[in-house]
Amino acid sequence: MSNEVDENGAGSRVWDPKKSLTAIATCIGMGLIIVVIQALQVEQWGQFVGQASIMLAISGAAIMLGGLIGFLFGIPRRLQSEVNVKKANSEVIDDASSERQLYEGNTNLEQISDWLTKIIVGVTLVKLADIVGELSRYGNGIAAATGRPADAAFAVGLMIFFFIAGFLTGYLWSRLFLGRALSEAESRIRLQKKLDKLQQQAQSDAEAIAFARRQLSTGDPTLSVEAIEAILAAASAETLAHVFSLAENNRWRNWESNKEQMERSILIFETLIRLDQQGRYHRNLGQLAYCLKDKRQPDWETAENLFTRAIKCRGDANTHGWAAYEANRAIVRIALGDKILRQFGSIDEMNMAIKADLATALQDYWVAGWLRKDPHVEKWASDSQNKNLLTEREVVK
Incomplete structure (x- = not known):
């Protein structure tokens, strides 16, 4: 007591x-x-x-x-x-x-x-x-x-x-x-298990970042697709976001001046898309589509499909932004021409789809600035059969 x-x-x-x-x-x-x-x-x-x-x-x-x-x-x-x-x-x-x-x-x-x-x-x-x-x-x-x-x-x-x-x-x-x-x-x-898990996660994150830097620097031909996917799958969400940022910056800096260097981002975006099984991140799709569109030997058809998937994942452009997807899809469709007629049935329907993408893209001031100067769009708008769908003033000026 x-x-x-x-x-x-x-x-x-x-x-x-x-x-x-x-x-x-x-x-x-x-x-x-x-x-x-x-x-x-x-x-x-x-x-x-x-x-x-x-x-x-x-x-x-x-x-x-x-x-x-x-x-x-x-x-x-x-x-x-x-x-x-x-x-x-x-x-x-x-x-x-x-x-x-x-x-x-x-x-x-x-x-x-x-x-x-x-x-x-x-x-x-x-x-x-x-x-x-x-x-x-x-x-x-x-x-x-x-x-x-x-x-x-x-x-x-x-x-x-x-x-x-x-x-x-x-x-x-x-x-x-x-x-x-x-x-x-x-x-x-329990504390020791948490510490072990944190240590293991830190090691996995370090390996993922090291792989991304190595891939963007010199590439690593010794790694298989399965090994690369395993490395990134073990990384945390924050680390995957950092890996995405590294690949995105590499694409943005080099897509015009050094396409070979830009193409090293493709493998990373492809792996990130495979890991996103629920399809939550439209930026993975969009960045890979940019890479395939702008690489030394463009893959127009795959890029067009990726832009379509990115637009569907993103939602309404007026609400969520990223109108550059519609702009680039329009450019890719113009470049493909008759190769994608099977998607629309006729040239008029394809041109209407292109016009809809351009109309959406031109609502974004930044996108409109470079879209009007794109040679594919200028050529498409100057074609006699498209003058009634989209005037030169709407696109070029």
Whole structure:
């Protein structure tokens, strides 16, 4: 018990359970002193050693037995109800990977404790009369061993006294310290797993960035497509965004002056598109389409398909921007000409689709600035069959 002052200034007495262990230890010490005093009643030194040894052995055995049973009764239980498991799982959700808690501690000891406590209580209640008789026979056996009839009652008393003391010690220790020790051990295990995961993620991110820089610098012909995809798949979302930025900057800086250097971004964009299985990022599609349109040997058809996919993924240009997709798709369709007539059925329908893309693109001031000067658009608009669809003034000026 300890004195504390509450918020109103009144004194209160708070029970400190740890002091109970101190009190029990004091009682055990006093019991051992009594054992020694009782052994001193013999006349010879040899008899004293024998008497003390027997009684101390009885005391130690009773303490250990009581402590074991108290430990079994006091083993803390894990919170394993459905609500608690869901709560625990929700606390370990990771922002990037949405990881759930899949591991729980081994509960075999708790189950054994539950079984044994029920068995012990049941056997004690059923065999109570037999236990009293066994204690009497036990005391008589000790008295016969020491040669002192009075030791029978003393031995039974020692057994009961130290058994209770051991039980209380084991029970309180389990309740006060074992639960905390198990919780701290599991916390350290979870923390170590998180640290290991962070370390592994950092290594994967470093490998992804190193690959991207190497690819954009000199290329790495030794890596297969599967190996490249595995490297980037292990990277975090933030690292993939950085890899995308490196490839995008490389394309932007070199698409006119150094097309060979620009083409090194193609492999990265292709891999990022394969990793985006849900099709959430239109910029991967758009950047790859730019690369295929502007490379040394343009792949117009694939670029046209990619621009269409990017537009569908992006949504409305007036809301989300990126009208350059429509502008470049119009340029690609003009360059393809008759090769894509099968998509539209007639030249007039194809020209109407091109006109719709140009109309959308021209609403963006920045796009309109360079689109009017594009040679493909200028040639298409000057064609006699398109004058009624899109006047020269609308496109060129």
